[in-house]
Amino acid sequence: xxxxxxxxxxxxxxxxxxxxxxxxxxxxxxxxxxxxxxxxxxxxxxxxxxxxxxxxxxxxxxxxxxxxxxxxxxxxxxxxxxxxxxxxxxxxxxxxxxxxxxxxxxxxxxxxxxxxxxxxxxxxxxxxxxxxxxxxxxxxxxxxxxxxxxxxxxxxxxxxxxxxxxxxxxxxxxxxxxxxxxxxxxxxxxxxxxxxxxxxxxxxxxxxxxxxxxxxxxxxxxxxxxxxxxxxxxxxxxxxxxxxxxxxxxxxxxx
Amino acid sequence: xxxxxxxxxxxxxxxxxxxxxxxxxxxxxxxxxxxxxxxxxxxxxxxxxxxxxxxxxxxxxxxxxxxxxxxxxxxxxxxxxxxxxxxxxxxxxxxxxxxxxxxxxxxxxxxxxxxxxxxxxxxxxxxxxxxxxxxxxxxxxxxxxxxxxxxxxxxxxxxxxxxxxxxxxxxxxxxxxxxxxxxxxxxxxxxxxxxxxxxxxxxxxxxxxxxxxxxxxxxxxxxxxxxxxxxxxxxxxxxxxxxxxxxxxxxxxxx
Numbered sequence: 001x002x003x004x005x006x007x008x009x010x011x012x013x014x015x016x017x018x019x020x021x022x023x024x025x026x027x028x029x030x031x032x033x034x035x036x037x038x039x040x041x042x043x044x045x046x047x048x049x050x051x052x053x054x055x056x057x058x059x060x061x062x063x064x065x066x067x068x069x070x071x072x073x074x075x076x077x078x079x080x081x082x083x084x085x086x087x088x089x090x091x092x093x094x095x096x097x098x099x100x101x102x103x104x105x106x107x108x109x110x111x112x113x114x115x116x117x118x119x120x121x122x123x124x125x126x127x128x129x130x131x132x133x134x135x136x137x138x139x140x141x142x143x144x145x146x147x148x149x150x151x152x153x154x155x156x157x158x159x160x161x162x163x164x165x166x167x168x169x170x171x172x173x174x175x176x177x178x179x180x181x182x183x184x185x186x187x188x189x190x191x192x193x194x195x196x197x198x199x200x201x202x203x204x205x206x207x208x209x210x211x212x213x214x215x216x217x218x219x220x221x222x223x224x225x226x227x228x229x230x231x232x233x234x235x236x237x238x239x240x241x242x243x244x245x246x247x248x249x250x251x252x253x254x255x
Numbered sequence: 256x257x258x259x260x261x262x263x264x265x266x267x268x269x270x271x272x273x274x275x276x277x278x279x280x281x282x283x284x285x286x287x288x289x290x291x292x293x294x295x296x297x298x299x300x301x302x303x304x305x306x307x308x309x310x311x312x313x314x315x316x317x318x319x320x321x322x323x324x325x326x327x328x329x330x331x332x333x334x335x336x337x338x339x340x341x342x343x344x345x346x347x348x349x350x351x352x353x354x355x356x357x358x359x360x361x362x363x364x365x366x367x368x369x370x371x372x373x374x375x376x377x378x379x380x381x382x383x384x385x386x387x388x389x390x391x392x393x394x395x396x397x398x399x400x401x402x403x404x405x406x407x408x409x410x411x412x413x414x415x416x417x418x419x420x421x422x423x424x425x426x427x428x429x430x431x432x433x434x435x436x437x438x439x440x441x442x443x444x445x446x447x448x449x450x451x452x453x454x455x456x457x458x459x460x461x462x463x464x465x466x467x468x469x470x471x472x473x474x475x476x477x478x479x480x481x482x483x484x485x486x487x488x489x490x491x492x493x494x495x496x497x498x499x500x501x502x503x504x505x506x507x508x509x510x
Contacts, residue, residue: 036352036353036356038356038360038361060349060353060356060357062317062357062361062362062363063353063356063357063360063361064360064361064362065360065361065362065364067361067362089349091348091349093346093348093375094315094344094346095401095402095403095458095459095460096403096456096458096459096460097291097456097458097460098291098315098318100458101291101293101315101318102315102317102318105293105318105319105320106293106317106318106319106320106322107317107319107320107322107362108317109320120348120375120377121407122375122377122401122406122407122408122412123401123403123406123407123459124401124403124404124405124406124407124459125404125405125459126403126404126405126458126459126460127403127459129458129459130458130459133458146350146377146378146379147350148350148351148378148379148381148382149379149380149381150379150380150381151377151378151379152376152377152378152379152412152415153377154411156409157377157407157412160407201351201352203350203351203352203355203381203384203385203388204350204351204378204379204380204381204382204384204385205350205351205352205381
């Protein structure tokens with residue numbers, strides 16, 4: 001049985017996850033935009049166009065070749081203006097002692113501005129402890145599955161991801177996954193690789209459509225190239241938003 | 256049967272792996288220093304002290320809070336002065352399309368200065384293709400095992416890492432591992448978490464001694480805190496170097 005986002009609010013405990021669900025309900029959008037561009041100006045222009053239609057902005061801050069701390073300031077302003085949260089897709093993947101430096105220090109100081117971050121579980125539970133030690137209210141998303149062809153997120157791997165999440169409920173908000181990996185409605189499912197016009201990229205990416213993603217359990221769909229390679233990113237984002245939210249409403253009705 | 260580094264030169268084909276073995280033989284050092292400090296000046300001072308004793312410097316460039324491109328220029332100068340190579344321990348862990356941007360663009364432009372990089376295999380083979388597309392003669396090290404407690408690098412996972420390496424011999428030089436994972440002498444084993452005075456860090460790290468690491472199959476031992484937290488990093492690095500190289504010579508003799 002699929003719970004509505006309103007009902008999910010009752011079982012989701014992390015403040016950032018609650019904030020995200022409230023945005024989803026306010027904006028009728030469960031669309032996350034993955035802004036994988038390498039220039040600050042282009043990134044800000046895109047987000048300014050797409051902002052009204054998204055609940056979440058996903059960044060790869062380390063691909064921006066002209067990064068300065070001002071970029072983060074501007075992104076936070078846009079997040080406030082358009083009512084969305086920011087998820088830095090750093091995919092932390094090192095030992096606890098290292099990830100806490102990668103998260104809080106260096107040029108990017110991710111812990112000072114991101115709402116959500118994510119981590120690979122292959123490292124084991126020490127990565128969660130390390131990140132938690134230096135987090136400022138961030139929510140952690142564990143990578144339980146990937147959309148890449150030939151990935152090694154097999155059943156036993158997913159099961160261990162779930163156990164790590166259950167052991168760290170005060171910090172872990174949900175999963176990167178390609179389908180629902182748990183019946184526990186207190187975790188949110190973020191599904192990447194959503195695109196309605198493409199089937200792959202020759203580098204292992206395997207796309208699914210917005211409605212397919214939602215039917216498979218996506219709470220939030222993540223769309224990158226489908227939007228930023230569009231000739232009209234704002235209109236395309238609106239289209240993804242409507243498709244995904246309609247798919248969610250249909251799923252509720254079909255129960 | 257353990258092959259000497261001289262004999263390994265005959266089966267190792269990647270130019271960077273050959274270069275590394277030649278340095279190991281010239282300097283009688285199979286020590287890699289993991290310079291996990293967050294200030295440029297401290298990093299450069301440490302490397303200037305430790306440089307004479309290492310074959311490889313491992314960096315986490317994204318933890319340096321006052322990073323500028325000058326840091327890389329200075330590190331390359333030290334690499335030339337003291338005859339070592341540089342391994343950026345980025346642990347790439349995303350889809351091909353993303354890692355090629357993380358490797359070649361952004362603030363760090365890792366592909367312009369690193370000799371070695373590494374990647375998690377959980378993503379599947381697309382990560383290797385993505386990195387290879389933008390590599391400038393770098394050698395890739397695949398993470399087959401980790402030194403962290405509770406990591407998910409189980410037997411099937413390691414086997415898939417090996418298959419990915421075998422399928423990409425022109426790019427993959429070896430493995431991050433805690434013990435030899437293959438009898439194929441054309442791959443080099445880089446063993447992290449080496450420390451002769453500690454047993455753990457409370458964040459999942461599990462240390463082994465230099466001789467234990469070499470006996471288990473390390474071609475190169477990676478030492479971080481054991482050296483940079485020492486009151487005399489140069490003397491301590493020399494000690495690690497001698498212990499690890501002696502362990503290697505003893506292993507050859509015992510055959």
